[in-house]
Amino acid sequence: MNVVPEPLPGGSKLARDYIGHYEAVDKLYGGDFRNEMSRRERAEWLDSTELQRASRIEVTSVLRGYNQQHNNYPEVMAALALLEQPGTLVITGGQQSGLFTGPLFVIYKAVTAILAAKEAAAQLGRPVVPLFWIAGEDHDWDEVNHTFVLSRTGEISKLKVDKPEGPRASVSAITVGPDGWQQVTELLDGMLQESEFKPQIMEFIRKSAETACCMSDAFAKLMGSLFGRFGLVLLDSADPALRALERPFFATLIERNDELEVAYKQAAENITAAGYELQAEVTPGNANLFYIHEGARLLLHKTDDGFSDRKGTVSFTRDELLSVLKEHPERFSNNVLTRPLMQNYVLPVLATVLGQGEIAYWAIPHVAFGVVGDRMPLIMPRMSFTIIEGTLHKHMNKYGLSFNDVYAGLEDRRKEWLAAQDELKLESRFNEVKESFTAIYEPLIEQLGTIQAGLLKLGQNNKEKIIDQISFLQTKAQDAMEKQNEAALRQWERIELSLMPAGKLQERVYNVMYYLNRYGLSWLDELMEMPADFSGTHRILYM
Incomplete structure (x- = not known):
């Protein structure tokens, strides 16, 4: 595997500046992730505020129970034994639980966390544990219930698990039955081509489904199958045992809550005043907390005397809400702006791994960390890749295509190439015929008009019909040209479908199972052996 940097435009201006011009945004974040001094200062802060967080003994106990169930590997248990000890730090990455692990960037986020923890441990001379935060409390089922695979026929194929009847619940609370798992697993089996690695891949997919009652459980088991041997600890944010802590x-x-609302508003004003767009909405009166009522996850808003959801299904005074919390912590859930604060309370977070969109919206809780006596963790841009398989690379070289050509869109380049294959110069010759015919025929039509006015209109209609017939023949000739070059055009199509499916980066669409089926689990070992690069630069993996 050969790794080549390929910087790409894209992402919000705020994220681009965070990655490339940190000095321009330093007041909106908690420190420069590239700076060793920032890491040491963050580590010292975490040491001095140990007692402000949840008990690491109790947190580790919860994590041990969860990982023994879904991610029971010696390396994970060793990492948890370290986490139990004062002074051990954590680098987190997280995502909603997706079908068969979701898109490739989820895999890259886990890889980044593992490599970043290893580098930080060596740099700081103390244990640093990688942890993946599964956002099981999120309720957007339509975002996690499907994935896309590059099928054996070279097409973008969608796999989906239907949601059972029930309320708009957290993903971890939605039960997926054996029939649902069996159906989608068989579909995946049919889409993946036969390979020496397929039996192993399908075995751990089936095992993850057999004992999983929900999407989050299956996700955790698959992530454990892939990354447990590297010591990646897993956490489900919807775990009731964790919620109690x-x-x-x-x-x-x-x-x-009022102070936090002011803080979010202040940060939003700071962001816009610096010339950046907000990447998440800061809504007046939003409590930025969810309440679980009869299985449904309801967003709370502030009222004159307390809190309520928009429809008034639940309503509490502040004291009533605190009383419910005391008895039923499992009924509460964070939103996108309070989760970063909660993560810091639960874990000694040295740094968190984020994609560009997340980097941009994490600037919003920046001020809020101070309200709760905390500081924002360092942010590590997740690693970003496009995989180019050997055959595709040969085809790209054959047609003189770079990755940036594919990224920009191949339609014009494809037309240019096809035109170059036209030795008869059909387009120019047909255009000449049309021009010559028009030049000869139009004077005759005008003369016919002097005989009878109706002949002028008839002549014009006749001319258009003849031009249409010439164009029809031209289209047929063009179709024949494309058919003559059909094999080559399929190669162009495969390049585009593989690298930029539906006009999006490969990592944002395709699932990892296609690549594991082609290259085996050793492909992950190769990723882990790469030199760490937390610059946010997109890279090409030439297989």
Whole structure:
């Protein structure tokens, strides 16, 4: 595998500046991730504020129970034993639980966290544990219930698990039955071509489904199959045992909700004043907390005397809400702006791994960290890749295509190439015929008009019909040209479908299972052996 940097435009201006011009945005974040001094200062801060967080003994106990169930590998248990000890830090990455792990960038986020933890441990001379935060409390089922695979026929194929009847619940609370898992697993089996690695891949997919009651469980088991041997600890944010430990911080989020709203608003004003667009909405009156009512996840808003959802299904005074929290912490859930704060309360987070969109919206809770007596963790841009297989690379060289050509769109380049194959110069010759015919025929039509006015209109209609017939023949000739070059055009199409499916980066569409089926689990070992690069630069993996 050969790795080549390929910087790409894209992402929000705020994220681009964070990655490439940190000095322009330093007041909106918690420190420069590239700076060793920033890492040491963050580590010292975490040491000095150990007692402000949840008990690491209790948190580790919860994580041990969860990982023994879904991610029971010696390396993971060793990482948890380290996490139990004072002074051990964490680098987190996270994502919603997706079908068969979701798109490739989820894999790259986990890889980044593991490599970043290894580098930080060596740099700081202390244990740093990688942890993947599964956002099982999120309720957007339509975002996680499907994935896309490059099928054996070279097409973009969608796999989907239908949602059972029920309320708009957290993903971890939605049960997926054996029939649903069996159906989607068989579909995947049919889409993947036969390979020496397929039996192993399908075995751990089936095992993940057999004992999973929900999408988050299956996701955790698959992530464990891939990354447990590298010591990646898994956490489900919807874990009821974890929620009980979060109770004190939920109380803080309720009690200081007005201050937090002011902080979010202030950060939003700072972002826009610096010339950047907001990447998440800061809504007045939004409590930025969810309440679970009869299985449904309801967003709370502030009222004159407390909190309520928009429809008034639930309503509480502040004291009533705190009382419910005391008895039922499992009924509470974070949103996108309070989750970063909660993550810091639960774990000694040295840094968190984020994609460009996440980097941009994480600037919004920047001020809020101070409200709860905390500081924003460092942010590591996740690694970003496009995989180019050997055959595709040969085809790209054959047609003189770079990755940037594919990224920009191949339609014009494809037309240019096809035109170059036209030795008869059909387009120019047909155009000449049309021009010559028009030049000869139009004077005759005008003369016919002097005989009878109706002949002028008839002549014009006749001319258009003849031109249409010439164009029809031209189209047929063009079709014949394309058919003559059909094999080559399929290669162009395969290049585009593989690298930029539906006009999007490969990592944002395709699932990892196609690539594991082609190259085996050793492909992950190769990723882990790459030199760490946290610059945010997109890279090409030439297989």
